[in-house]
Amino acid sequence: MSNNIRVGILGATGAVGQRFVELLQGHPWFTVTALAASERSAGKPYAEAATWRLDTPMPESVKGQVVQPCVPGLPCDLVFSGLDSSVAGPIENTFASAGYAVISNSKNHRMDQDVPLVIPEVNPDHTAIIPHQQKQRGFDRGFIATNPNCSTIGLTLALKPLADHFGLRTVMVTTMQALSGAGYPGVPSLEILDNVLPYIDDEEDKMERESLKLLGVCDGTGFKPASMAISAQCNRVHVQDGHMECVSVALEKRADTQDVIEVLRSFTALPQELDLPFAPRRPIIVRDEPDRPQPRFDRNVEQGMAVSVGRVRPCPVLDFKCVILSHNTIRGAAGAAILNAELLQAQGYLKRDR
Numbered sequence: 001m002s003n004n005i006r007v008g009i010l011g012a013t014g015a016v017g018q019r020f021v022e023l024l025q026g027h028p029w030f031t032v033t034a035l036a037a038s039e040r041s042a043g044k045p046y047a048e049a050a051t052w053r054l055d056t057p058m059p060e061s062v063k064g065q066v067v068q069p070c071v072p073g074l075p076c077d078l079v080f081s082g083l084d085s086s087v088a089g090p091i092e093n094t095f096a097s098a099g100y101a102v103i104s105n106s107k108n109h110r111m112d113q114d115v116p117l118v119i120p121e122v123n124p125d126h127t128a129i130i131p132h133q134q135k136q137r138g139f140d141r142g143f144i145a146t147n148p149n150c151s152t153i154g155l156t157l158a159l160k161p162l163a164d165h166f167g168l169r170t171v172m173v174t175t176m177q178a179l180s181g182a183g184y185p186g187v188p189s190l191e192i193l194d195n196v197l198p199y200i201d202d203e204e205d206k207m208e209r210e211s212l213k214l215l216g217v218c219d220g221t222g223f224k225p226a227s228m229a230i231s232a233q234c235n236r237v238h239v240q241d242g243h244m245e246c247v248s249v250a251l252e253k254r255a256d257t258q259d260v261i262e263v264l265r266s267f268t269a270l271p272q273e274l275d276l277p278f279a280p281r282r283p284i285i286v287r288d289e290p291d292r293p294q295p296r297f298d299r300n301v302e303q304g305m306a307v308s309v310g311r312v313r314p315c316p317v318l319d320f321k322c323v324i325l326s327h328n329t330i331r332g333a334a335g336a337a338i339l340n341a342e343l344l345q346a347q348g349y350l351k352r353d354r
């Protein structure tokens, strides 16, 4: 399919920005032609501006690229945004207004009534709101599309086939979220060593609101949220990468544990059908062992783009319960945005040669 779409990264020096740099190396369609961050970094070569914190080495091709300020004029067709949420809202709007496709990880526009919040396996049709957004905001060819919060992605991806087959009545979720989800330097070591923090700012609200938008309906001019009841409790734990979630679910239709497992295991969706480069072959991996998934062993399955589900069993209060694990900075952030961009390209929303 298409190649040579020039992409920029806003917030390229941050935790999510570095994942974008890493994951976009060798991408068959996208070439990184611009790196941008704050005034603190602008003007410096990337190798000097970014303190690289990933396990893989910094790619040679970006080391000498000079970091630009986050203002339109960047030599690219679309921008991925890993900007700090204190600044992302207006900067993303300015880029969309200047004609860029903005594919964002930040929370600022996720719940806007004219902005798609997308997981390509869950609600690829929600991108149909884009022409309405462009009309409403006076954007010519630019637009904003977002991916959900890292903990919402794992949950909602695993819930999607169950929503389709059985309907969802109630979802109760308790998370154990990795430290990398808080960016760098994140949580002070003396707060998290030998400890669990039972509070992550705004996280429970995000999980509850975003999952309803994702599983809801887009009519081309707005969104009708799904009607299930959902309650989230979010905790920070002493794990580097990989968000784990203990989930109990009540379904609309009766299903036994084997039915649930079968529906999860056989799930594929549009990204797999379109064979998008970042689509995992199997979006949901069901584990049969009693002690899996575990962050250290399972977060990188399918290059970090699949969700692992284990311990599927009856729940004495609701219908069944299980454990979900997903990589928070790959499937939950940069990888999610790249898959969104691939979907938008396949759907014809990306324009070249601005």
Ligand code: NAP
Pocket (backbone or CB within 6 Å): 010, 011, 012, 013, 014, 015, 016, 017, 036, 037, 038, 039, 040, 041, 042, 070, 082, 083, 084, 085, 087, 088, 105, 106, 107, 148, 149, 150, 180, 181, 182, 183, 184, 328, 329, 332, 333
């Ligand atoms: P981070 O490590 O703190 O990086 C923030 C980035 O924003 C840096 O590149 C920083 O540039 C840039 N920035 C800060 N102030 C700026 C300004 N005034 N103008 C332009 N650029 C500015 O944060 P992160 O963990 O990567 O998170 C980035 C976003 O993704 C957040 O909105 C976060 O909520 C979201 N997110 C994170 C995760 C995760 O797992 N970490 C998952 C999903 C979503 P400098 O280096 O120059 O300061």
